[in-house]
Amino acid sequence: GAGVSQTPSNKVTEKGKYVELRCDPISGHTALYWYRQSLGQGPEFLIYFQGTGAADDSGLPNDRFFAVRPEGSVSTLKIQRTERGDSAVYLCASSLTPSDTQYFGPGTRLTVL
């Protein structure tokens, strides 16, 4: 079946703008995760959803970052008032249950000018 997909693959925006990044998990996977990866670093956890609810959002850096998963499938990561430091690759992953292997999407490369 299809893997995790993310759109767009690349996003260039200007400082101060609002962006939305979308993740389509593997069908049937109840758990969904967002990570952020800066150049030369490993992925850094942002938020974890179990179903529709955010079960752990302790990785979100500040209140400019917000994520939703209204129907327990597709998720959107929203970043307000973007800053240059937000530039990174944003990765989404999903797993059948929280204790199962996570499968990653290709990521969205966000560039804030």
Place this chain on the structure above:
Amino acid sequence: LAKTTQPISMDSYEGQEVNITCSHNNIATNDYITWYQQFPSQGPRFIIQGYKTKVTNEVASLFIPADRKSSTLSLPRVSLSDTAVYYCLVGDRIGWQKVTFGTGTKLQVIP
């Protein structure tokens, strides 16, 4: 969360076996060891997971000594396409636990 330590980088010639060792001195009883592979411009890809002794699949082998304080990912006869970053993760498979990737080991396969 058990912290992991692995070499920052390794070089290997094509056709050689590559062993990447990860230290996890504080591994807990319920923790499993998982390895991911990441190519440039792609998300990490699951390679192998184990709890103790040896696990083998079509891609790699994972060796875990009795004390479980370290583990070794073994890639047989590497090719140029195995050039990637390899991450060692340790975590409890029972319920949710935040995953910490670290900086991984950058493997460069040389022709």
